[in-house]
Amino acid sequence: MTLLRIDLVSDVACPWCAIGYARLQQVLQSLQGAIAVDLHWRAFELNPDPALKPEPILPALCRKYGVPAAQMQQSQQMLMQLAAGLGLNFTGMEQRLTCNTFDAHRLLKWAAAAYPAVSAQSHSAQQASAQTRLKLALFEAYFGRAEQVSEPQVLLRCVEVAGLDTDSAAQVLASTQFADDVRAEEAAYQQAGISSVPAFVINQRYLISGAQEPAQLAGTLRQIAAEMNASA
Template sequence: MLTTLTLDLVSDIACPWCAIGYIRLEQALKTLPELNVVLTWRAFELNPDKLAPQEPILPALSRKYGKSETEMRQAQTHLMELAADLGLNFSKMQQRFTCNTFDAHRLVKWADKQGQATAMKLALFNAYFGEAANVADHQVLVNCAVNAGLDADLAAAILGSTEYSQQVQDDITRYQHAGISSVPAFIVNNKYLISGAQAPQQLAAALQQIAQEMP
């Protein structure tokens, strides 16, 4: 008999570890046929200031983490290698700029209503890390929607409105109040927290243990 778990994946499009964490989750679930995991993408913003000027990612990360640009470049190169092994396109992640992702999260909420949230999220990751595209730009977001199999005109209409803004803000506020300050965060059954993009074996073991503890 299948055991059903709910899993809220708190993430941001601007977070490379969130993309890696999702693929590792996929790998973990392939080893757990006894589990039915119902995934919901939840919004989080690493760069919440919509008015902040965009800047090249390496100096921005260098300032944020107090490390040299050389160190940050090495860290990004490591991520590119990890991503390639997982089938993710991170080929231009060092050429990207900082950007606000609020509208991108709104499109994920809209896509979720059509059962396409994961496809939308993966299209956004590919645009940002693989193409160094500006995922705050509405035309880029419409293109991502099309790549996810969604309608361009409907996506543009969503972006031209304030639809799903409250749902995105509710996510952000909820998880900030819950004490989450870094992503990805995997929240299982609204009770258990698995932090970070852990290895598939670790994720699988954690999910198995949670399932065994269910009444």
């Protein structure tokens, strides 16, 4: 079995990041026995302004991309259908508000530090790392229930859903812990040329941009694994 390290640069507020991870799960299930991964979630903020005033997502996206409301609504509904096919809950997709996710990223850093993961995870619901469980809970809150994942009470509910210590998480939120780590990580990936997410960095060497179709992603991972084995 070949072990690949994957640094998944993403944002909690990015629907394609949730879809990209779900597709990665499909690929890993199909490649069981051949390829395993050591997954690390890395920070990226779609809305990095800490003073961001929440507003309904559809008009915000229309303004950002310069498209009419009907076209944007059709795009959002397409994403909802795609997510449903992958077992993701995107029912709150059109009701959500824009939000800043900096504190969510701080908690993801805390989860990785407080609950070190073992390598070669299968990423099943039972075996996913603490960081992954928290990330999925945040996706579910934002896209499934249209909850503001910038609000402490929402974040702490996600921590509880992930099976992590809410008291410790509350202490992190009440402090500036992991703030420098998140900023340094975001700056490093921006300097590396990553300007959109999801971005899969394989073995800190190969870059796969976007939520690739499972067949394409599987082929790329097989190729990278073959190159690793050949060089070894």
